[in-house]
Amino acid sequence: MLIARLIADPLGLETRLDAASAALEGEGMRVAAAVMLDFCGDVLQIMLPDGDPATLRRVLDDHFAPADVLVSAREIEVPRLFVSDMDSTMIGQECIDELADFAGLKDKVAAITERAMQGELDFESALNERVGLLAGMAEDTIETCLAERIRPVEGARTLVATLKAKGCRTVLVTGGFHHFADPVAEQIGFEQVVGNRLAVTNGKLTGALAGAIVDSSVKKRVLLEEGSALGDEASSLATGDGANDIPMIEAATWGIAYRAKPKARAAADGWIDRGDLTAILSLLGIPRDEWVSA
Template identity: 70%
Template structure:
């Protein structure tokens, strides 16, 4: 059984659902049920027997443009582990790009960031190149950047607080920097932070990184370690937007791409293209009366 839950334009929902069901049945797959969730009446649930997730995903993506969607081959239940990327996922910015603006290098560094997120550049090499360009930037620029530029993504605090209220362990894992991730995690309520560390000396950036690099393999490792700690049958959720998040997204029970680059979106079990981060709560069937507005 494949269970698909989606949020789409209510004005075209009926016609698009009819088209999707016709396309599914044309492949000799059986639609076992279709209807709106009782406690989240904006969410359509579709159950398909003997289909395959990739085929169902393709059909629903075609029939429901600008939607929020999550596919599952197991019954939905609230995740007990939530692991998320930070930049452009839990916050609306790329920290290194904003920090680069204080050095007059935003366009140059942002171009490297974009290519890395698209999967066109080796992550570690791209990261070291960008950090090197920030050499001698005053440490005070980090605090100024946090205060003036960095803002949570809409729905981030409610998503984290609601999941935690239901017993979920939350981890912020980023290819960015603890200098940003620690304050963001405190603001949003994450239980653990994993990130890179900027080299500092005499109040200025050295242009180097301290310690190991948090890349795609580390993100996946964190998710698997936390899963093992909580129990191998634990339901896990991972969110991200770039190529660096793909192994983590693929390793979770449910991987959701948030307004993501094409490669990350294609690798995920679902995506948020329409709403904010609270759409994830809707897709899990968590009634809005149970949301925690922290």
């Protein structure tokens, strides 16, 4: 069984659904049912007896983009675990890029960040290079950057608060830094934070990291370990936007790419291209009247 849920422009929806159904028939995949969910009125659910999830995602993308989509080979439910990236996923910024702006280095650092997110650069080397450029910066510049630049994306607080209210454990895991991630997690409502630590001496950044690096393998390990602690059958949801999130997205029961780079989007079970993060709640089948405002 394959289940697809999508939120798309309602204009011409039936025509596009007919075209998508025909395209799937051409791939040997028969649509058994397609209905708007009663409890989430803007969500179209498409069910197929069997087929290839990647093909289904491709056909839906061809006919409904831009849309918010989730494709699953099992019944969709509220996950027991939610693990998310931070930069450009839960917040609208890349913290290291914004911090570098205070040193007049944003363009240089942002170019490295973009290439790393696209999967064109080794993450560890790119991270060390960028952190090295911040050597000598006053530690209290981070507080200024947080206050002036860093903001949660729309729907982040409601997503996390609603999942927690449904009994889901929430973990923020980032290749960024605890200096940013700890206050962001508190603001949004995450229960645990995993991230990198900037080394500081005499109130200034040394240009190095303190401790082991949180990279893509660590993100995946956190998801698997947290899920194992909840039980072998615990379902999980992961969100992210860059190449560093791909192993975590692929390891989750449902991996959703948020406004993501092409490689991360291609690796995911679904994506949010149209709405804000509350679209995830609709795709999971949580009625709007059960959302928790935060």
